[in-house]
Amino acid sequence: FAHVRRRRFLHEVVMRTNNLLLNFAAPLLQRRSQRTCWMRVRSKxxxxxxxxxxxxxxxxxxxxxxxxxxxxxxxxxxxxxxxxxxxxxxxxxxxxxxxxxxxxxxxxxxxxxxxxxxxxxxxxxxxxxxxxxxxxxxxxxxxHNFIKVPTTKEAIGIARRFEQKFNIPQIIGCIDGTHIPVLPPSDGYQEFANCEGWPSYVLQAVVDDMYRFWNINCKMPGWTYDDNVLRQSTLFNQAHLLPKVKINGVPINHFLLGDPAYPLMDWLIKGYAHSPNITPEQESFNAYLSSARTTAETAFERLKSRWRVLLKRSDCHFTFTPHVVGACCALHNFCENEKESVNPIWTEEAAALALDLPQPGLRAFNTSDNANDFSQTKVYTCILKIQS
Incomplete structure (x- = not known):
């Protein structure tokens, strides 16, 4: 019977051990689990x-x-x-x-x-x-409450104010571009890098005399030439729909002013190319155009002074950046319509931030100065006739 006594002894040891463990675990089993907080309280x-x-x-x-x-x-x-x-x-x-x-x-x-x-x-x-x-x-x-092509009546008013300021008739806007920093995809840095070496989108905009954008395009990466940005835009494809005005019964185009990087069109004019043969009249024409084009530069300055997200490489996805740019342009127009001023301190701070990412210079893929001068002379002659 020795093996029976040994079995009973081992059974008692196991039972006592189990009872001891249950005594230790009982308080833990009886303790109710605390509910975790599903929303952190934050101060507003x-x-x-x-x-x-x-x-x-x-x-x-x-x-x-x-x-x-x-x-x-x-x-x-x-x-x-x-x-x-x-x-x-x-x-x-x-x-x-x-x-x-x-x-x-x-x-x-x-x-x-x-x-x-x-x-x-x-x-x-x-x-x-x-x-x-x-x-x-x-x-x-x-x-469309913020950015839209002017109606014929609005275009006449814009042209009149441009002529009063800069002595050039039939102008309804200045076209220019600026580069907006972007966080590029890891495998597409070179596609977005501009000639200054930093990744960007090109924002092309048409500005009226009151620093409001009535056409914008922000979908081309930073390496794109300015004239190619124009040719890929809806503005270029729908230029024939721009408002016209009748003079002596003849429909006459309104014009946009552009810098030398843009092509010369029957609705887009730019200055004469600088050369030893440029005449005093052509130099005077260039001076008036250059003065008028500062309208676009001022509009971009006011835009970026208000919305600094356009000055820094933001944490938005690169595919969403054009939406941010479009919203900022719309908000800029809203502020201009509501006569909201730009604090000079904002402008100073924006200028300091812009030094970190300098804007690229003018870039045109291919221009023919001789052809442009010939066409520009015809445009200049047309403008003189309108003024007379």
Missing amino acids: DWWERVVLKEFEDEEWKDNFRMTRRSFNKLCGMMEGVLKPEVVTVRAPVPLEMRVAIVLYKLASCAQYRLVANQFGVHKTTVKKFVYIFCKGMVSSPVI
Whole structure:
């Protein structure tokens, strides 16, 4: 019976061990697991108390580039794009706060994380609002409230004001380009690199006499020549639809002014090529054109002073950057229409930031100065007839 006693002894040892383990585990099994928090509490004090209750107009402009009156008007125009969805779990971010988040991001080019901390939301929320706002503004009919080709009546007014300022008739816009920094794809850096060596998109724009863009194109990478950017744009393909004016019963084209990098067209004029044979009249014509073209340069300066996201290599995906550029141009026009001024301090700071990424010079693939001079003489003669 020795083996029976041994078996009983081992069984008692196992039972006592199991009981001991159960005694230790019982409190752990009885303790209820604590529920984890599914939403972190974040402070919205800056927006709800400081901005909404204490900010004056000058502070609104410094942070959002417009006064509160203009801000409220913009919110009404963007309600169909950014209006919060009806939810029952928690209160959605209000429309006004959504618009403010986007404007703050575009004006400062701060990281998503910093903007999120400022408004008391998550960084993915900031990114979502920026994408919805920019894509909605550019891809929906809302864009036509901000950027559109002038009607015949509007074109006549633009041409009259251009002539009063620069003594050149029939001008309804200045065409120019600027490079916008972009975060390129890892396998496509060379395609986006401009002649200064940094990756960019080319923003081509037509500007009226009041520094407003009425046509923009931002889809060509930085290596593209200026004249090729024009030829690939809707402006070039639909130039025949530009408004005309009748003089003595004859329909006459309105003109755009361009720099030497652009081709000479029956609707686009530029200065004479500099040569030893240039006449005093041609030099005078060039001087007037050069003075008028500063309108586009000033418009780009005001655009980038307001929206610094266009000055830095932002954290937006390269395929989304054109939407951001389009939204900034539309917001620029909105500010100009609302008579929102540009703070000289913004301009100084923008000029300092622009030194990090210098703009490329004029680039044209192929021009024939002789042919251009011959055609330019005909245009010049036509303008003299209009003036007389």
